[in-house]
Structures are given as C-alpha cells and as structure tokens.
Amino acid sequence: xxxNFTVNGRPQEADDVWEGESLLYVxxxxxxxxxxxxxxEQGECGSxxxxxxxxxxxxxxxAAGQVEGRDVVTVEGLADFAKQRSExxxxxxxxxxxxQDAQQWQAKGTDSQTGEGTELSPVQQAFIDAGAVQCGFCTxxxxxxxxELLERNPNPSDADIREALSGNLxxxxxYEKIMDAVRLAAARQSEGV
Amino acid sequence: xxxxxxxxxxxxxxxxxxxxxxxxxxxGTDVMVEINFDHRRPEYLLDLNRIGDLTEWEIxxxxxxxxxxxxxxxxxxxxRAELPGLALASHTVASPQIRNRGGVxxxxxxxxxxxxxxxxxxxxxxxxxxxxAARGTRLIPIDEFYKGVKRNALEPDxxxxxxxxxxxxxxxxxxxxGTRNAMVIAVCAFGLALHPESRTVRTGIGSAAPTPVRAKAxxxxxxxxxxxxxxxxxxxxxTPSVAKQFADLCSASCNPIDDVRGTxxxxxxxxxxxxRRTLTWTxxxxxxxxxxxxxxx
Ligand SMILES: Cc1cc2nc3c(=O)[nH]c(=O)nc-3n(C[C@H](O)[C@H](O)[C@H](O)COP(=O)(O)OP(=O)(O)OC[C@H]3O[C@@H](n4cnc5c(N)ncnc54)[C@H](O)[C@@H]3O)c2cc1C
Ligand code: FES
Ligand code: FES
Numbered sequence: 001x002x003x004n005f006t007v008n009g010r011p012q013e014a015d016d017v018w019e020g021e022s023l024l025y026v027x028x029x030x031x032x033x034x035x036x037x038x039x040x041e042q043g044e045c046g047s048x049x050x051x052x053x054x055x056x057x058x059x060x061x062x063a064a065g066q067v068e069g070r071d072v073v074t075v076e077g078l079a080d081f082a083k084q085r086s087e088x089x090x091x092x093x094x095x096x097x098x099x100q101d102a103q104q105w106q107a108k109g110t111d112s113q114t115g116e117g118t119e120l121s122p123v124q125q126a127f128i129d130a131g132a133v134q135c136g137f138c139t140x141x142x143x144x145x146x147x148e149l150l151e152r153n154p155n156p157s158d159a160d161i162r163e164a165l166s167g168n169l170x171x172x173x174x175y176e177k178i179m180d181a182v183r184l185a186a187a188r189q190s191e192g193v
Numbered sequence: 194x195x196x197x198x199x200x201x202x203x204x205x206x207x208x209x210x211x212x213x214x215x216x217x218x219x220x221g222t223d224v225m226v227e228i229n230f231d232h233r234r235p236e237y238l239l240d241l242n243r244i245g246d247l248t249e250w251e252i253x254x255x256x257x258x259x260x261x262x263x264x265x266x267x268x269x270x271x272x273r274a275e276l277p278g279l280a281l282a283s284h285t286v287a288s289p290q291i292r293n294r295g296g297v298x299x300x301x302x303x304x305x306x307x308x309x310x311x312x313x314x315x316x317x318x319x320x321x322x323x324x325x326a327a328r329g330t331r332l333i334p335i336d337e338f339y340k341g342v343k344r345n346a347l348e349p350d351x352x353x354x355x356x357x358x359x360x361x362x363x364x365x366x367x368x369x370x371g372t373r374n375a376m377v378i379a380v381c382a383f384g385l386a387l388h389p390e391s392r393t394v395r396t397g398i399g400s401a402a403p404t405p406v407r408a409k410a411x412x413x414x415x416x417x418x419x420x421x422x423x424x425x426x427x428x429x430x431x432t433p434s435v436a437k438q439f440a441d442l443c444s445a446s447c448n449p450i451d452d453v454r455g456t457x458x459x460x461x462x463x464x465x466x467x468x469r470r471t472l473t474w475t476x477x478x479x480x481x482x483x484x485x486x487x488x489x490x
Contacts, residue, residue, distance in 0.1 A: 058291065
C-alpha cells in the first residue's frame with residue numbers, strides 16, 4: 001500500500017509498504033531516514049522515539065497505515081523543528097527539512113567534536129556539551145523525548161526529567177551525563193541563549 | 194494482509210461484521226509487538242485511530258464514560274479526581290511513549306491477567322460498552338468480562354466502544370510489584386476502592402490468577418467487620434486483626450503460578466502485603482476527609 005504523511009514538515013509518500021509494517025521501518029527503510037534507531041521493536045528501549053502529531057511515541061509500535069495524513073517529526077528534523085518553535089512558527093512558508101537534507105543530516109558541521117557550523121537544537125548542543133553521548137545509539141530517542149519535555153515543561157525538576165526519559169534506555173552513560181545535558185538545555189533556554 | 198481504515202464507528206462495526214477475524218489496532222502497543230515478532234499474522238488489521246469519538250470521555254452523574262482509545266496519559270492528566278484508582282494504575286504502565294498510545298480498550302482487548310487497568314476497574318466497578326452491527330450495544334459488567342487467560346467476553350463481530358467506570362465516592366489506591374518503577378509488567382498488583390456511600394470496599398487483583406479477580410471473600414469479611422464496629426461512622430483506625438484477616442483472605446483468593454517474574458508463593462504473600470497497605474492508606478485518607486468535613490461543620 002501507499003502511505004502519505006508529513007515528515008519533518010514536508011509531505012512524503014512511501015510506496016510498497018507492507019500492511020503490517022511499522023512506522024519505524026517506513027522511516028528507515030523506505031524513506032532512508034536511519035536517525036530513529038531500531039533496538040528492540042517492542043517498545044522497551046525508546047530509541048525509535050518520534051513525535052506523532054506532536055506526541056512522543058515509539059515508532060516501532062505504530063503501524064505504517066496509522067500515520068496516513070498525519071504529522072511526524074524525527075531526530076533529523078529536530079533542529080529545524082526547535083528553531084521554528086522558538087521563532088513562533090514558520091515565517092517564510094518554506095520551513096521543514098527536505099528528505100534529502102534529512103537523509104544527509106549530521107551533527108558534524110565544520111568541527112566534528114563540537115558540532116560547530118551545524119545548526120543544532122538546544123538539546124542537541126547540550127548533549128554534546130555535557131558529554132551525554134557515548135556509542136550514540138540511544139541518543140536520537142533521548143533527544144526527541146528531552147526536546148518534548150522542555151517544550152512542555154521549561155523548568156523540569158530532576159524527578160520530571162527522570163520520568164520523561166523513563167522509556168529510553170542507555171547502555172553506556174549511566175544516565176548522569178544525560179541528566180546534566182537536559183538540565184543544561186533547560187538552563188540555557190531560561191537564559192534565552 | 195489488508196489494512197482497513199474506517200473513518201467512523203459505524204464503518205468500523207460494518208468492517209468487523211464483514212471480517213470477524215480482523216484484528217482491531219488502537220495504540221498498537223500489544224498488536225505491533227506481536228506482528229514485529231511474527232507471533233501474529235492477521236489477515237486484516239482494523240485501524241481505530243481515525244475514529245475520534247473513541248478518544249473522548251464524558252463525566253456523568255454516576256460514572257465516567259471513557260472512550261476505548263483514550264490514552265493512559267489523558268486519564269492521568271484529566272481524570273485523577275473522578276477515577277483516582279485508574280489514574281494511579283495508568284501511571285504505572287510502561288513509559289510515557291507507551292502511555293501516549295495505549296489505553297483501556299486495548300488493555301481489555303488483550304485481557305492479560307497482568308494488565309494494569311483491570312484491578313482498578315474491578316475495584317471501582319463499571320461496565321464495558323461493546324457493540325456489533327447486527328445486535329447493537331450491550332453493557333458487560335466488569336466482573337463478567339474476563340473469561341480466561343487472555344480471553345474476554347467479546348464476540349468476534351463486536352468492538353469495545355467505551356468503559357463506564359463508577360466515579361469515586363471515596364479514596365482509591367493501586368499498588369504494583371515489579372523490579373523497577375518504569376517499564377514493568379506486574380509481578381502482581383492490587384487495587385482497592387472505598388465506597389462510603391454504599392459502605393462497601395471493593396478490590397481487584399492482577400497477575401495472581403488466570404484472570405484479574407476480585408477478592409470477594411475478603412470484601413465480604415471487611416464489609417461486615419466495618420459495619421459491625423461502626424467504623425464508617427466513628428472513623429476509628431481499623432483494628433490490626435481485621436486488617437490482617439482481610440490481607441490473609443486476599444492472599445487466599447489468589448490462584449497464582451510460578452513464572453519468570455515470580456513464584457506463586459511470593460505472589461500470594463505480596464498480594465497480602467499490598468492489601469493491608471492499600472487498605473491502611475485509603476482508610477487513613479477517609480478518616481482525614483471525615484475529620485475536615487466535621488471540622489468545617
Ligand atoms: C514496552 C511495553 C510495556 C508495557 N507495559 C505494560 C504495563 O506496565 N501494564 C500494562 O497493563 N500493559 C503494558 N503493556 C501492554 C499494552 O501497552 C497495554 O495492554 C495497552 O493498554 C494496550 O493498548 P493499545 O491501545 O496499545 O492496544 P492495541 O495493541 O491496539 O490492542 C490490544 C488488543 O486489544 C484489541 N483492541 C484494541 N482496541 C479495541 C476495541 N476498541 N475493541 C475491541 N478490541 C480492541 C486489539 O485487537 C488487540 O487484541 C506494555 C506494552 C509494551 C510494548
Ligand atoms: S525499537 Fe522501538 S522502543 Fe525499542
Ligand atoms: S550512549 Fe550508548 S546506549 Fe546510550
């Protein structure tokens with residue numbers, strides 16, 4: 001079957017989709033967007049987290065056909081999504097991330113260590129600055145979840161952060177640096193930098 | 194496989210009548226796991242996401258009519274006052290991502306003995322509203338809904354429209370044993386609701402029998418003991434021997450098995466502990482509200 005939906009602000013069409021396929025599979029294998037990770041395919045790890053009509057969900061548990069006509073934001077579009085949010089919407093009418101840009105999206109920029117030269121969302125920059133990324137497999141899911149937390153609750157307590165990220169597993173960091181990153185992003189957001 | 198996408202409830206009932214083997218998919222948090230792991234290859238998937246009515250709820254005089262697909266997150270955010278037990282139980286389900294998708298209709302559809310909505314629904318009391326194109330609507334009392342391990346009272350052509358849950362008229366609690374706070378399927382679970390208006394206590398036990406069950410003998414004992422001692426009126430602390438007897442009877446009403454999550458004897462023990470604790474918590478809360486209302490009068 002064919003599925004039409006919006007990905008990172010742009011209309012997309014996925015063809016030859018099998019009816020039992022997940023949104024995660026469509027994103028990765030049909031649209032070439034491997035940012036959302038596949039680690040468990042059973043909702044346990046959160047590495048496939050995306051926003052579906054604004055709501056964070058495990059894309060491995062959404063059937064492809066269920067997203068027809070709906071709006072999905074993946075980690076590849078997060079920088080642009082956060083930018084539009086801070087600017088209060090899309091001024092030019094040509095926002096969003098094209099499929100090609102999304103497919104080639106990297107946090108690298110001109111300096112691969114610091115992400116300098118790429119436009120990153122505040123949480124992405126904070127994850128780099130706080131050293132919250134080790135192997136990086138959990139990172140996309142955590143970024144999407146953290147970004148949504150800060151959108152909903154700009155000044156979260158530690159308990160709020162733990163709760164919001166309780167569906168995201170990380171096997172490397174021990175979570176402390178991830179907590180630091182979210183606190184850092186919240187602090188920067190409140191200072192308006 | 195075919196993907197059916199009815200745009201309305203009537204269309205969904207028609208599709209289910211035409212294809213009784215079609216598997217409804219709401220949040221997908223049970224169905225997709227089975228498909229991803231090839232445990233299930235239904236001929237038809239029947240998507241319920243386009244039916245907006247299913248994600249709505251109405252607060253009535255006596256009960257809340259909760260649409261089958263209202264996600265747990267919405268229950269926690271919006272119905273804590275009316276359905277405190279179910280809101281607490283919802284909060285223990287999985288993770289935010291899962292709670293944003295999964296709901297009570299899916300929990301009832303799966304009818305796992307470990308489903309967290311069940312003990313809360315049994316304790317609060319209520320009815321499941323199901324419908325078929327051929328025979329229209331029927332209301333199934335929650336006590337008659339669970340028929341066996343992962344079996345419920347639905348006919349092949351029926352869909353769950355809503356759950357009518359009695360509004361709380363007293364304190365309610367939910368308690369669950371697991372290895373961590375998030376992402377845990379219950380080793381066992383216990384829901385308890387005080388109903389001061391009818392002067393009764395109702396319970397619900399999860400993961401300790403082939404289906405979710407009420408501890409009826411324990412309820413009868415406690416109702417009689419509370420009545421006899423005038424506890425509802427005098428608001429005294431429940432006698433420890435009464436609480437203990439209640440806990441023992443709750444343990445005795447279990448019929449658990451040994452499995453990877455825990456042994457039968459552990460489950461029986463833990464249910465007794467949760468029964469005593471939830472009784473103490475709710476009763477303390479009841480006494481507290483009595484004191485403030487009396488103080489105000
Ligand atoms: C990682 C993970 C952790 C979990 N943890 C918990 C937990 O802690 N506690 C818990 O209780 N559950 C847990 N679950 C199970 C699941 O999230 C719940 O059972 C949830 O309530 C299912 O709701 P859903 O809308 O996603 O159901 P779906 O997967 O869409 O459907 C579940 C079943 O119900 C049927 N169904 C759905 N809607 C209807 C309807 N309107 N009429 C008739 N049949 C219908 C479907 O055909 C299917 O058989 C977990 C699942 C995952 C993946
Ligand atoms: S891959 Fe979806 S939650 Fe793990
Ligand atoms: S950084 Fe490796 S899993 Fe989190």
